[in-house]
Amino acid sequence: PQLANQIAAGEVVERPASVVKELVENSLDAGASQIDIDIEKGGSKLIRIRDNGAGIAEHELVLALSRHATSKISELNDLAQITSLGFRGEALASISSVSRLTLTSKPAGQTAAWQAQAEGRDMTVTVKPAAHPDGTSIEVVDLFFNTPARRKFLRTDKTEFSHIDELVKRLALSRFDVSWQLNHNGQSVRRLPQATTLIARQKRVAALCGRAFAEHAAFIENSYGGLKLSGWLLAPQACQQQPLCQYSYVNGRMMRDKLLNHAIRQAYGERLSQEQQPGFVLFLEIDPAEVDVNVHPAKHEVRFHQARLVHDFVVSALSDALAQLTD
Ligand code: ADP
């Protein structure tokens, strides 16, 4: 199984940031409201994710580390309507086949915590008692230690960490209800408390997107039919040549979508010069039946069934907000 898992890992685990992505998505799926991430040496030495989510029962630990074991798809039917972020039950098995992975967990309400580790070519899982608060910790040590070809492709610690930081940033912008901590080599890089009020959320956006966003961004909220657009938009006079913050989400998923980007640019219109870059953190909510999100999972693209309608709604919602910003 190790080889099969390593082959699967080739698809899932490209670099430390992809490990962080899979593990954090599992924590979010488990309903965590606090996620702490410790990184050493850009993630090549250590990636540790600790959450306060639902935890994993002792008898499910072994299963969690085996391929195609997912607790999230009960019937084939569900595949068409996966709302959880996880996919195919491959991530943990894949990651543990190319690292030294330790899984420690305690489901809420249980008294004992357990630790599991998969080792050797046959990926035998050993389980032993451990100490852990409610929730789950996953430690990934020495990523790619047994796949030298992949390890060689890692960039500098700084570059690998910047990919992780970017990922955490875009996750933190989409989940204000979660408290995030990110440390690198023992130093605190991000510390974002849960943000439940609008002011607290605004503070988080400013912390992640920079001061211009604190001072020159407007909060917008607009809906039309089944469409809802909310978020922050940077005043044209504060837009620079370097894009400050450009994040858009469709039903909570980060997207880099041509149609949305076009609509945003069109809304700014003449207010921006050729060189200026818009700044935005925008959330579009739409009936899931009206979009295909699986067009290009890796490219963050969606296909709207009523593309024209969505485009025009975004242009008009943002134009209104921008008109007020510049008045
Ligand atoms: P998937 O997310 O597709 O189900 P994974 O390999 O990522 O597959 O995870 C396997 C299983 O391990 C999950 O279905 C879940 O039951 C369990 N699991 C993994 N991480 C966590 C976590 N942080 N908290 C609770 N359960 C988890």
Ligand code: MG
């Ligand atoms: Mg998963």
